[in-house]
Amino acid sequence: xNVEILARIQFAFTIGFHYIYPPLSIGLGLVMVIMEGTxxxxxxxxxxxxxxxxxxxxxxxxxxxxxxxxxxEFEFGTNWAVYSKYVGDVFGSALAxxxxxxxxxxxxxxxxxxxxxxxxxxxxxxxxTVMVTIGSMFSAVWxxxxxxxxxxxxxxxxxxxxxxxxxxxTDFWAMVFNPSSVARLTHVWLGSFLSxxxxxxxxxxxxxxxxRYVEFSKAAFKIALVVATLSAVAQLFVGHxxxxxxxxYQPAKLAALEGHYDGSKPGDLYLxxxxxxxxxxxxxxxxxxxxxxxxxxxxxxxxxGLNNFxxxxxxxxxxxxxxxxHLMVAIGMFLIAISxxxxxLWWRGKLFDKRWLLIIFSYxxxxxxxxxxxxxxxxxxxxxxxxxxxxxxxxxxxxxxVSAGSIIFxxxxxxxxxxxxxxxxxxxxxxxxxxxxxxEENLDHxxxxxxxxxxxx
Amino acid sequence: xxxxxxxxxxxxxxLLIGAVFTGYIILDGFDLxxxxxxxxxxxxxxxxxxxxxxxxxxxxxxVWIVIGGGALFAGFPEVxxxxxxxxYIPFMVFLMGIVFRAISIEFxxxxxxxxxxxxxxxxxxxxxxxxxxxLGVILGNVTQGINLGPDHVFRGNFTEFLNPYAILTGITTxxxxxxxxxxxxxxxxxxRLYTKLTIIVKNATIFFVIMILLTSFYTLLYLxxxxxxxxxxxxxxxxxxMMVLAIANITRQITKRKYLFAFISSSxxxxxxxVLVAMELYPNMLISTQGAANNLTVYxxxxxxxxxxxxxxxxxxxxxxxxxxxxFVFLTFKGKVExxxxxx
Numbered sequence: 001x002n003v004e005i006l007a008r009i010q011f012a013f014t015i016g017f018h019y020i021y022p023p024l025s026i027g028l029g030l031v032m033v034i035m036e037g038t039x040x041x042x043x044x045x046x047x048x049x050x051x052x053x054x055x056x057x058x059x060x061x062x063x064x065x066x067x068x069x070x071x072x073e074f075e076f077g078t079n080w081a082v083y084s085k086y087v088g089d090v091f092g093s094a095l096a097x098x099x100x101x102x103x104x105x106x107x108x109x110x111x112x113x114x115x116x117x118x119x120x121x122x123x124x125x126x127x128x129t130v131m132v133t134i135g136s137m138f139s140a141v142w143x144x145x146x147x148x149x150x151x152x153x154x155x156x157x158x159x160x161x162x163x164x165x166x167x168x169x170t171d172f173w174a175m176v177f178n179p180s181s182v183a184r185l186t187h188v189w190l191g192s193f194l195s196x197x198x199x200x201x202x203x204x205x206x207x208x209x210x211x212r213y214v215e216f217s218k219a220a221f222k223i224a225l226v227v228a229t230l231s232a233v234a235q236l237f238v239g240h241x242x243x244x245x246x247x248x249y250q251p252a253k254l255a256a257l258e259g260h261y262d263g264s265k266p267g268d269l270y271l272x273x274x275x276x277x278x279x280x281x282x283x284x285x286x287x288x289x290x291x292x293x294x295x296x297x298x299x300x301x302x303x304x305g306l307n308n309f310x311x312x313x314x315x316x317x318x319x320x321x322x323x324x325x326h327l328m329v330a331i332g333m334f335l336i337a338i339s340x341x342x343x344x345l346w347w348r349g350k351l352f353d354k355r356w357l358l359i360i361f362s363y364x365x366x367x368x369x370x371x372x373x374x375x376x377x378x379x380x381x382x383x384x385x386x387x388x389x390x391x392x393x394x395x396x397x398x399x400x401x402v403s404a405g406s407i408i409f410x411x412x413x414x415x416x417x418x419x420x421x422x423x424x425x426x427x428x429x430x431x432x433x434x435x436x437x438x439x440e441e442n443l444d445h446x447x448x449x450x451x452x453x454x455x456x457x
Numbered sequence: 458x459x460x461x462x463x464x465x466x467x468x469x470x471x472l473l474i475g476a477v478f479t480g481y482i483i484l485d486g487f488d489l490x491x492x493x494x495x496x497x498x499x500x501x502x503x504x505x506x507x508x509x510x511x512x513x514x515x516x517x518x519x520v521w522i523v524i525g526g527g528a529l530f531a532g533f534p535e536v537x538x539x540x541x542x543x544x545y546i547p548f549m550v551f552l553m554g555i556v557f558r559a560i561s562i563e564f565x566x567x568x569x570x571x572x573x574x575x576x577x578x579x580x581x582x583x584x585x586x587x588x589x590x591x592l593g594v595i596l597g598n599v600t601q602g603i604n605l606g607p608d609h610v611f612r613g614n615f616t617e618f619l620n621p622y623a624i625l626t627g628i629t630t631x632x633x634x635x636x637x638x639x640x641x642x643x644x645x646x647x648x649r650l651y652t653k654l655t656i657i658v659k660n661a662t663i664f665f666v667i668m669i670l671l672t673s674f675y676t677l678l679y680l681x682x683x684x685x686x687x688x689x690x691x692x693x694x695x696x697x698x699m700m701v702l703a704i705a706n707i708t709r710q711i712t713k714r715k716y717l718f719a720f721i722s723s724s725x726x727x728x729x730x731x732v733l734v735a736m737e738l739y740p741n742m743l744i745s746t747q748g749a750a751n752n753l754t755v756y757x758x759x760x761x762x763x764x765x766x767x768x769x770x771x772x773x774x775x776x777x778x779x780x781x782x783x784x785f786v787f788l789t790f791k792g793k794v795e796x797x798x799x800x801x
Contacts, residue, residue: 052799060563066516067559071552073526077541078548081610084541088534089760093768096527100775104520108782111513112789117799119789131782159761163608166534168761399542401611410549417553421560428567 004395006407007079010414012380014071016373017418021065023372026140026189027196027227028058029133034223036126050220051129052117053437054200057429059114064425066107068418073099079407082163083387083397089168090156090175091146098142106135137189144185145176150388151379152249154178158391167391179249183242190238191375193231194335194368200224202365203433205358213436218352225346229339235332240294246382247295250389251304252314253382256321258282258291260305267291267303272326275319280307282322312385321382324374331371338364459762466765467755470532471739473772477528479731481521482592483637483724488515490638492558492585493631494657495578503650504578508562509800510645513790515562517783519555524779531768535609535758536742543603543611544595547618551591558584566801586631593630597623600676600683600734602744605751609758612747625675629668633730636661636707637723643716645794658711658719666704682744683737693736700729 032054039047073095076084084092112120112128120128155174156167169175204221207213247254254260259275259282260267266289273284289299306314315321338360345351352358387394459466488511498504530537541548561581565574601622604613639658646654676683687693703725710719738744742758745751759765 056799060567063516063559063563066519067556070519070523070526070555073523073530074541074548074552076530077537078545079542081538081542084530084538085534088530088537089764092527092531092534092537092760093764093771096524096531096768097771097775099520099524099527100771100779103523104517104775104779105782107516107520108779108786110516111786115509115513115799116789118797169764169767172763172767399538399545401542402545406545406615409546413549413553417556421556424560424564428564431567 003398003402003404003407006404006411007398007402008394010407010411011075011079012377013411013418014068014075014414016376017422018065018068018072019372019376020369020422021061021068022136022139023188023192023195023368024061024199025058025065025196026133026136026192027194028054028061028199029129029136029196030193031196031200031224031227032058033126033129033133034227035220036129038223040122040126046216046219049437050216055113055129057199057432060425060428060432062106062110064421071414079399079402080387080397081399081401083392086166086392086397087150087388089166090149090153093169093172094142094146094149094176098139098146102135102138102142104135105138106132109135140188140192141185144188145178145181148181148184149175149178151184151383152179152245153388153391167388180242180245183238183245186238187235187242187375190231190235191368191372193227194235195372197224197228197231198335198361198365198368201228201361202363205361206433207436208352209355209358209362213438216437221351222346225339225342225351228335229343232332232336232339236336239329239332244295247303250383252306252309253321253379254291254295255304255306255308256315256318256382257325257378259318259322260291260303261307263305263308264302265305266300267295267305269294270322270326272330273322275322277318315382315384317381317384321378324381325378328371328375328378331367331374335364335367335371459766461769466762466769467759468740469769470528470759470765471735471742471755474525474528474532475731475735477521477525479728481518481525482634482731483727484518484521485515486589486634486727487511487638487641487720488518489585489589490634490636490661491642492581492638493589493635494639494642494661495582495585497657498650498653501574503653504574505566505796505801506646506650506794507642508565508581509796510642510794512562512801514786517786520779528768528772532760532765533742533753533755533758534760536753539605539609539611539753540595540599540603540743543605543613544598544615544618546615547591547594551588551595554584554588554591558588562801589631589634590627593627594618594623596630596734597626599743600626600738601680602682602746605743605745605747605753607747607751609743609751609753622675622679625668625672629665629672632661632665632668633723633727636665637720637727640707640711640716640720640723644720645792647793655711655714658716662708662711666708669704683734686737686739696729696733696736700726700733703729 032051035047035054036051038044039051109128109131112125113132116125116128153167155169155171155178157170158165159168160166200220201224204217204224207217208221243254243257246257258267258270259273261280261282268286268288269290270282270284270286273282273286275282292301292303293299295301295303306318338357342351342357342361345354345357383389385393385395387397461469491507491511495504495507498507526537557580561577561584565577565581568574598618598620601620604611604617606612636658639654639661643651643654643658687697703722706722707719707726710716710722740754740756741752742755743753
């Protein structure tokens with residue numbers, strides 16, 4: 001395998017693994033803010049227990065998110081040296097701003113959030129919870145800005161040529177608010193809220209099915225259901241807006257998302273299907289002209305197709321982009337359906353009566369995760385063959401000093417370590433959930449343990 | 458060229474990035490050092506206290522390397538790209554160390570089994586030591602110079618990373634951070650653990666003094682370019698003099714059992730070491746062993762004036778904020794460690 005494929009696999013694998021955690025932190029953070037706010041307002045001890053329980057889960061998630069995130073920050077330089085030199089002026093600024101404005105905020109206050117319960121007054125602790133959540137949302141701002149700049153570059157000019165070419169900022173705010181930043185950031189935030197809310201929904205539904213901590217679970221379920229419903233419905237509009245930006249600025253990606261080849265015809269909107277890349281045809285269930293309608297408000301308007309681009313300027317894996325995109329949309333629709341149905345039952349006073357719905361909710365934690373992953377796959381693979389859209393090809397962005405052998409070594413290392421990490425994470429998360437919110441968490445003080453501990457050295 | 462208080466933007470960024478990495482070594486340094494001495498504690502209770510002494514702050518300390526990395530990427534993309542791609546394998550191992558260390562701290566307390574805790578103790582200690590060692594190795598290579606070709610692309614083999622000088626600076630860094638971390642732990646502990654730590658502090662300090670002497674001799678003998686600035690400006694000799702005094706003061710304060718002052722002195726030692734290296738490197742950032750024409754300097758490796766200016770504004774707003782809430786967190790958790798139900 002060549003260096004390009006290996007470097008792409010490694011980046012995709014490490015960023016994909018990292019991206020399990022930050023959305024959960026952001027979403028769970030928001031839910032914790034609501035829970036602790038409710039505790040401060042009502043003084044009801046149950047909400048304090050609830051916050052503490054989810055803070056413990058948050059700690060587990062956050063720690064892995066930070067560690068795998070530091071890997072990302074240095075991987076640009078290790079694997080993509082030419083890219084780093086090319087975009088450093090622009091992309092580096094966003095990354096540095098992330099470090100100083102966002103990451104410092106969340107990590108600084110994390111200590112108080114986790115360990116400050118007995119050290120600071122409740123209001124100060126609540127402040128720390130809010131700061132950690134805001135910090136993690138800020139992180140998303142800068143990271144999405146940096147990535148959006150790669151999708152729709154703005155506010156820069158190119159200096160130098162060939163390997164010496166690089167982008168320099170001409171207008172900082174035009175760079176920050178490049179055409180796709182706002183739509184994509186909102187899309188990412190809502191996706192994160194969904195991750196966090198469905199984690200809480202899943203845990204609460206699990207307890208309700210087991211008839212454990214019933215009062216606690218019902219209260220937590222309701223808080224998370226509100227967050228989930230609002231985010232899922234809003235995501236419909238924000239997602240559409242995001243697709244509009246793609247239609248306007250990245251026509252090749254849009255064509256790949258719907259498997260649209262012939263640029264003289266209106267675009268169809270597929271519900272499901274597959275793309276035959278050899279024959280350049282797309283088959284499946286579709287609304288004729290639906291894509292044209294969503295983009296131009298007219299079923300007959302032609303949409304730029306993949307055939308309008310030279311083969312070397314098209315995304316290579318059209319079917320992959322098509323499938324991941326459609327899976328994301330399908331999951332989004334399903335989340336809207338179950339959360340709205342949940343709200344309907346709540347309104348009728350029968351929210352917790354339907355066992356089958358609780359079963360669906362208890363497994364639903366996986367859905368926003370899958371949607372987040374496949375959504376990014378389609379966004380990033382759809383941008384190919386460019387790493388910076390229209391400016392720098394992925395194949396030209398690699399480190400010249402790094403050999404395929406070195407990447408294989410690091411890829412094996414990452415795969416092995418991250419798989420162990422994932423297994424341990426799921427095991428510990430599962431254990432925490434089974435253990436429940438009320439019992440003493442640390443088992444250190446049990447006599448059996450202390451006896452054993454004496455022989456530790 | 459744009460200047461601020463008569464100093465050009467490139468030099469400002471050289472100083473700022475130097476300051477951030479110095480901050481990183483002082484702050485994350487003490488929790489890395491605490492990790493490196495972790496296995497010297499034999500009791501479960503002691504290990505928990507040692508771990509919770511850094512518990513609320515280690516994550517915040519790690520922020521500084523993220524800021525430093527981002528600032529290097531933004532300010533000097535050529536240096537960021539050349540250095541990281543040159544030493545691909547060591548950096549990958551370094552990153553694995555960061556991952557392992559974070560999860561060791563996080564996972565250790567989650568199960569009561571002896572094998573589980575012992576496993577994460579070992580992993581925590583080894584990864585902390587490894588990170589400290591590799592930091593020193595990187596610093597050693599940067600001061601010594603690396604095999605950079607005319608287009609600033611690394612021409613050597615990654616095994617060159619582990620040369621005698623780099624190994625020496627690596628071990629010196631481990632010794633320095635062990636001392637620094639042990640002094641921090643002494644401040645946070647009481648009773649028997651405190652007594653035990655006073656001995657560890659003493660031994661670590663002796664270890665460090667031996668290593669810094671060896672490194673200094675080696676540098677003066679084999680790296681003549683690391684003394685050019687002082688030869689040219691004899692008044693700069695005050696920096697190494699101050700460093701020696703700071704090291705002497707560490708031992709003095711340890712004998713007097715004034716550990717806060719010892720900690721301040723070891724922080725000053727770290728800062729002066731960094732000043733010494735920066736002073737001798739400037740205006741170079743990455744020295745090429747293939748001739749000065751291939752050196753990456755603050756001028757040929759920097760981003761545009763505009764970006765450096767924007768980033769100065771970002772730093773002017775951001776740094777005071779970070780310092781403010783770092784101080785707040787440290788004050789919240791000042792004093793001896795107390796374990797409660799939310800502890801590790």
